[in-house]
Amino acid sequence: TGMFTFDRGYTSTASCRSKITYIDGDKGKLMYRGYDISYLATKKTFLDTAYLLLNKELPTKEELDSFKEEMAKRSFIHEGMKKLFDSFVDQAHPMAILSAGVSALSTFYFDHLDIDSPEEYMEMANRIIAKIPTIAAFSYRYSNGLPIIYPDLQKGFTENFLYMMRAYPHKHVDLTAIEIKALDTIFTLHADHEQNASTTAVRNLGSTHAHPYAAISAGIGALWGRAHGGANESVIRQLEMIGTVDRVDEFIARAKDKDDPFRLMGFGHRVYKNFDPRAKILKKIRDELIEELGIDSELVAVANKIENIALNDEYFISRNLYPNIDFYSGLILQALKIPKDMFAVIFVIGRTPGWISQWIELKEQETIKIARPRQLYLGPDDRTPIH
Ligand code: CMC
Numbered sequence: 001t002g003m004f005t006f007d008r009g010y011t012s013t014a015s016c017r018s019k020i021t022y023i024d025g026d027k028g029k030l031m032y033r034g035y036d037i038s039y040l041a042t043k044k045t046f047l048d049t050a051y052l053l054l055n056k057e058l059p060t061k062e063e064l065d066s067f068k069e070e071m072a073k074r075s076f077i078h079e080g081m082k083k084l085f086d087s088f089v090d091q092a093h094p095m096a097i098l099s100a101g102v103s104a105l106s107t108f109y110f111d112h113l114d115i116d117s118p119e120e121y122m123e124m125a126n127r128i129i130a131k132i133p134t135i136a137a138f139s140y141r142y143s144n145g146l147p148i149i150y151p152d153l154q155k156g157f158t159e160n161f162l163y164m165m166r167a168y169p170h171k172h173v174d175l176t177a178i179e180i181k182a183l184d185t186i187f188t189l190h191a192d193h194e195q196n197a198s199t200t201a202v203r204n205l206g207s208t209h210a211h212p213y214a215a216i217s218a219g220i221g222a223l224w225g226r227a228h229g230g231a232n233e234s235v236i237r238q239l240e241m242i243g244t245v246d247r248v249d250e251f252i253a254r255a256k257d258k259d260d261p262f263r264l265m266g267f268g269h270r271v272y273k274n275f276d277p278r279a280k281i282l283k284k285i286r287d288e289l290i291e292e293l294g295i296d297s298e299l300v301a302v303a304n305k306i307e308n309i310a311l312n313d314e315y316f317i318s319r320n321l322y323p324n325i326d327f328y329s330g331l332i333l334q335a336l337k338i339p340k341d342m343f344a345v346i347f348v349i350g351r352t353p354g355w356i357s358q359w360i361e362l363k364e365q366e367t368i369k370i371a372r373p374r375q376l377y378l379g380p381d382d383r384t385p386i387h
Helices: 037-043 046-055 060-071 081-086 093-109 118-143 157-166 176-192 199-209 212-224 231-242 245-256 277-293 298-312 315-318 324-333 341-361
Strands: 023-024 029-032
Touching: 023 277, 029 037, 029 046, 029 118, 029 277, 037 046, 037 093, 037 277, 046 157, 046 341, 060 118, 060 157, 060 231, 081 093, 081 118, 093 212, 093 341, 118 157, 118 212, 118 324, 118 341, 157 176, 157 199, 157 324, 176 245, 176 277, 176 324, 176 341, 199 212, 212 341, 231 298, 231 324, 231 341, 245 298, 298 315, 298 324, 324 341
Parallel strands: none
Antiparallel strands: 023 029
């Protein structure tokens, strides 16, 4: 029937009007609230960026200080949540625990179901941005049978997360400034990306007036998929599979072979056809990190060789296949000793301010229309009942 436009994957449908993020794929441009991503990633911190997304303006020094304090103060989770973590089997995937944990937050703050004022939105936003790293670190520690580490009020947002991941009760944790900066930049670069699949999931739930924690939990579910948040994990798995520098040529040849479904993970992008501005920033950080930490692994050598070949090869150049954000973020997270099954969780920590800002933008509209697409029905016509 010709009643509806068929738009598989919504590639040509705008689902909303938004003032948050601007992407120009041809020019390799990404802006949050009008600020270029490279400015935010190099001159500002993740918390500045989160504040900007939520409040539409960058914070002053005083505003940033009080936001930091707010984050630290709210980073603890209800002790009752520990029973929830206890109930999961060993090696449960941290994304599953995180999504359950965020959903469970709604049981502790249920009176906030019908939040409808800017103050209540902000309280919800602060609470969830502050608690997600704690739930994330607890997920990791529980799934590995490690004792949990509580947040340290003296530490900054990103440092605190790394500390909760790495600390052992008996061991002093050494966190270098460059490691904290690298992770903070990864968070900033993931903070929003307009109407991607997980943000769309969050907005869809928002349109039904579901609890905001249920909406964020749905976003986490969407991000778990390998076509979305799982790509940087695939990059490292592929590099490990290739294994040694002498095997690189064989896999480059396979990537170029039209009869072989093999693709180089971490290359190409649906929107960015000249370069991914986020990848450019991370490439620099990856180089600095590797130099400063003195990492000289076979994995890094394999990655470097692939990168060099691809950047100079006619096949990749003619198809605009450049290393994307996941190519470098996978390598950086590996250098930060973050286990692969936590990569998508890191993405969640970064993306949370974006999801919440989009949820608030939706709520602040004069009229909220429930997200309810139509379909083209292809099933049988009216059938004669048999009995
Ligand atoms: N390795 C080898 N060939 C490739 C690759 C690759 N990674 N990516 C695309 N091509 C080829 C493809 O075979 C096609 O060749 P031809 O024109 O001769 O048929 C041409 O390049 C265009 O590819 P496409 O699949 O039509 O491009 P797309 O825009 O639909 O896909 C992509 C974009 C990211 C899905 C794809 O490049 C890909 O599969 N990359 C590897 C996976 C990956 O790194 N994903 C993470 C993307 S970034 C996610 C984010 O922004 O968060």
